[in-house]
Amino acid sequence: MSSQTPNKGAAGGFADMTDKLLKAGKLLSDIKDRDVDVGATPKKLVMRRDKVELFRYEPLTEQKVRTPVLLAYGLIGRYTMADLQEDRSLVRSLLSQGLDLWLIDWGQPTRTERWLTIDDYVDDYIHAAVERVCRETGHDRITLLGICEGGVFTTCYAALHPDKVKGLVLTITPIDFHADRDDPDTHHGFLNLWTRSLDGADVDRLVDTYGGLPGEFMSSVFSLMTPMRSLTKYNIDLIDVIDDEARLMNFLRMEKWLADRPAHPGEAAKQWLKDLYQENRLVNGTFTLSGRKVDLRAISAPTLNVFALDDHIIPPTCSKALGALIGTKDYTEIPLPGGHVGLFVSSKSQGRLSKGIAEWLAARD
Amino acid sequence: MAEQSDASPFGPVAAQWMESWRAMLGTGAGISESWSNSMLPFIMKRAAESGFGMAAGNDLAEAIERMAGGPRLADVLDFDRKLASVAVAWSELQSKLAAYHVVAARPWMRAAEQYNARRPQPGGAEPNAGWREQLGAWNQLANEELIANQRTEDFLVAQKQLLQAATEFRARQSDIADTIAAVLGVPTQRDFDDVTRQLTELRREMRALERRIGTSGEPPPRGDA
Numbered sequence: 001m002s003s004q005t006p007n008k009g010a011a012g013g014f015a016d017m018t019d020k021l022l023k024a025g026k027l028l029s030d031i032k033d034r035d036v037d038v039g040a041t042p043k044k045l046v047m048r049r050d051k052v053e054l055f056r057y058e059p060l061t062e063q064k065v066r067t068p069v070l071l072a073y074g075l076i077g078r079y080t081m082a083d084l085q086e087d088r089s090l091v092r093s094l095l096s097q098g099l100d101l102w103l104i105d106w107g108q109p110t111r112t113e114r115w116l117t118i119d120d121y122v123d124d125y126i127h128a129a130v131e132r133v134c135r136e137t138g139h140d141r142i143t144l145l146g147i148c149e150g151g152v153f154t155t156c157y158a159a160l161h162p163d164k165v166k167g168l169v170l171t172i173t174p175i176d177f178h179a180d181r182d183d184p185d186t187h188h189g190f191l192n193l194w195t196r197s198l199d200g201a202d203v204d205r206l207v208d209t210y211g212g213l214p215g216e217f218m219s220s221v222f223s224l225m226t227p228m229r230s231l232t233k234y235n236i237d238l239i240d241v242i243d244d245e246a247r248l249m250n251f252l253r254m255e256k257w258l259a260d261r262p263a264h265p266g267e268a269a270k271q272w273l274k275d276l277y278q279e280n281r282l283v284n285g286t287f288t289l290s291g292r293k294v295d296l297r298a299i300s301a302p303t304l305n306v307f308a309l310d311d312h313i314i315p316p317t318c319s320k321a322l323g324a325l326i327g328t329k330d331y332t333e334i335p336l337p338g339g340h341v342g343l344f345v346s347s348k349s350q351g352r353l354s355k356g357i358a359e360w361l362a363a364r365d
Numbered sequence: 366m367a368e369q370s371d372a373s374p375f376g377p378v379a380a381q382w383m384e385s386w387r388a389m390l391g392t393g394a395g396i397s398e399s400w401s402n403s404m405l406p407f408i409m410k411r412a413a414e415s416g417f418g419m420a421a422g423n424d425l426a427e428a429i430e431r432m433a434g435g436p437r438l439a440d441v442l443d444f445d446r447k448l449a450s451v452a453v454a455w456s457e458l459q460s461k462l463a464a465y466h467v468v469a470a471r472p473w474m475r476a477a478e479q480y481n482a483r484r485p486q487p488g489g490a491e492p493n494a495g496w497r498e499q500l501g502a503w504n505q506l507a508n509e510e511l512i513a514n515q516r517t518e519d520f521l522v523a524q525k526q527l528l529q530a531a532t533e534f535r536a537r538q539s540d541i542a543d544t545i546a547a548v549l550g551v552p553t554q555r556d557f558d559d560v561t562r563q564l565t566e567l568r569r570e571m572r573a574l575e576r577r578i579g580t581s582g583e584p585p586p587r588g589d590a
Contacts, residue, residue, distance in 0.1 A: 013495070013496035013497070050568070111557070111558075111561070112561050113561075114558060114561055114562075115561060115562045115565040115566075116565060120565075120569070124569075124572060186512060186513065186516060187512055190512075190515055190516070193516060193521070194515075194521065194524070197521035197522075197524070197525055198525055198528070199525075202525065202528060202529060202532075205529070205532050205533075205536070206528065206532050209532050209535050209536045209539065210532075210535070211554075211558065224515060225512075226508075227507075227508055227511040227512065227515075228504045228505075228507055228508040228511065229508075232504060236500070
């Protein structure tokens with residue numbers, strides 16, 4: 001966007017905007033969906049279990065860390081955030097550092113998955129994936145890399161199956177769901193506050209009616225957290241990038257990731273919102289999966305906890321709480337500048353995140 | 366949670382009209398509900414099925430005819446009750462939506478007041494900024510006000526009540542869809558949920574059994590584990 005001179009006036013500015021909007025319309029009509037590729041790093045399907053798929057990424061360089069790493073994203077949004085585009089991809093960066101990287105993709109849950117619980121995700125899907133990775137690679141323990149809700153799943157898995165986990169890497173993962181109260185930044189933690197404002201019965205009714213937590217509903221809650229950004233995205237922000245093809249493609253890839261938001265399976269959503277967000281059971285020691293209490297003190301694997309200092313969705317205080325609760329003495333934190341999504345996709349954070357993870361893993365391989 | 370606000374965002378006349386409309390719907394729904402909750406529809410249905418005692422004899426043929434023909438008097442009244450309840454839920458949703466908009470509009474007004482107060486006066490020492498700078502200043506101001514508003518009890522209550530009303534409306538709509546599906550002999554949403562529940566439970570049992578007998582260690586065919 002060319003800068004506006006003060007004396008150009010509102011009329012001149014409006015004319016510029018109109019021209020650019022017309023240009024944007026033409027340009028966008030020429031770009032095809034297939035041109036905006038996300039999650040494009042080559043990988044091979046190894047296992048399918050219901051809608052869940054286990055992939056192994058093709059190596060980009062000689063393997064330097066022997067222990068396989070299984071990446072697990074959450075059920076809100078999709079893993080493609082970690083592999084948005086070639087030059088902004090945690091996946092590619094980790095592969096470039098010589099990791100043997102695997103991915104568990106939850107697919108596109110619909111009402112059919114309404115009855116799946118977090119128990120199923122942790123004790124069935126993740127467990128089956130871990131066993132398969134072990135079998136394929138000859139290891140008896142692997143490293144888990146969890147992102148956001150996926151970090152909670154892997155944390156629970158590490159607590160319930162410590163014999164299968166050699167290392168635990170968490171990124172932007174909430175552990176203490178009430179620790180937003182300790183974060184002084186009022187831009188942080190609206191999701192925590194909003195969830196606590198609901199009754200448990202509201203969550204039940206919502207999930208029972210829709211058969212899950214609709215993806216578009218969660219999108220609207222996220223939009224609320226950055227209200228003006230949401231309002232200016234498709235006018236001012238789009239116009240700002242229209243003259244720059246690389247920035248425009250970044251914008252479109254991000255939009256594609258944001259739009260790819262499947263419904264959160266119903267019963268698992270009730271656990272997520274009620275047991276964890278409202279009742280904070282992970283911290284209270286009352287969160288149970290498959291009839292067993294998830295005891296964070298049972299986590300014996302070395303643990304790396306990476307969080308974003310300006311994360312408005314998962315306040316850093318919610319992630320940092322793990323340090324005081326976990327069983328292992330080999331616990332490391334890496335606080336990084338940036339926000340929830342920016343940690344993975346911003347040009348500033350590229351390299352820092354993957355380098356921190358790879359170095360930590362290599363030291364414990 | 367704070368108590369629900371009774372103030373109508375549309376003024377007293379609109380509030381009165383909305384209340385009358387809601388009362389009318391409520392009365393209509395109440396009559397239908399009384400009817401539906403009583404034993405009368407059950408007996409009426411049973412009586413209708415036997416031809417009100419006037420046409421005994423060919424029960425099987427009549428049952429087949431009924432299955433093909435769909436609902437009769439009692440079902441129609443029940444459907445009518447469900448339609449009325451959708452209308453009530455819609456009215457409630459509109460009311461909560463309006464109340465939400467009132468709360469959501471406050472920060473815009475506060476931001477506008479502050480923005481106007483901060484703008485350089487014509488003829489003042491400060492030169493006018495370009496429109497982008499002005500827009501940026503406005504965005505920042507509005508963003509702060511909107512975020513601050515979202516954390517207020519009023520906003521959270523209004524949003525919660527809106528969500529409750531929207532969910533209720535959707536649930537009533539689903540009731541209608543299920544009723545129509547049942548009449549047409551098409552599986553309902555409830556049927557689908559029952560099937561998926563059984564499927565999920567069966568999978569769990571099967572996999573628990575697999576683990577118990579140790580077959581999960583066998584490498585399954587690639588791409589189809």
